[in-house]
Amino acid sequence: MSIENVQYELRQLRQEIAQLKAQTEQNGAGRKTIDDVPGVRIPKWYRVDVDFNENVTTVGKGSVEIEPDGPFVATQVQVYWRVSALASDGVTAQTGDGLTLPTTIFANARLLTDAAATAASWDRSIPVTTVINNIPEFQYQIQTFSNGRFWTGQQKMPAASFYGFGSSPLYLATEGWVNPSDRIVVYAEPVIATPVKGSVIMVFHGYQILDRFAKLPETLGSR
16 A cells, blocks of 8 residues: 555544544533433442451452443442351350441441341340441442542541431432443451451442443543
8 A cells, every 4th residue: 555545544534533523522512410411310229249257457349340221320328337257256146147237336326226226136135235346447449440530539438438417328429420331349448357257338329321322421522
């Protein structure tokens, strides 16, 4: 192929790229927020589990893949501690196997009271002090896998910051979006050694936009 032909092909490619860019910008014109993105919204929950053995202080990691139906928009985050095995002393009544607790002792009195009441429903011989002793202390980072962006920045956020008032979920200041087939990655680090074997369960509440071709922020005309 001659140099002239190569130069001609390059000019054609540049024109096609420019046309595609202009078309993309036109499609996104007028779309300024996620509410402007077309597509049916359905309620959606995604859950990330990070498993820990007893007496662990190393960082654990878990992730969940967003379904390919369309972007997921997170509006709330809540995190739990699920006791999954006996304590090292092997006393079931002193552990509350299967009990769901918060991931920090820094919580209001109502939350701890509710936890104690739940424990009693499992085994009335479990004292409140044991329930509280089974509560771990964690700090977290949340990452979008495709671009490596941390929702939490480079800092590790204490578990207490993931609980709203009155044990309500943490409502995000703005929607956190993740594109279809991308992954939400959660890093969980025990601040103190885990009291028993269990799992951190971080739940992302929100909705999914049913448009597998919609990707944010491109759909909003961002560059």
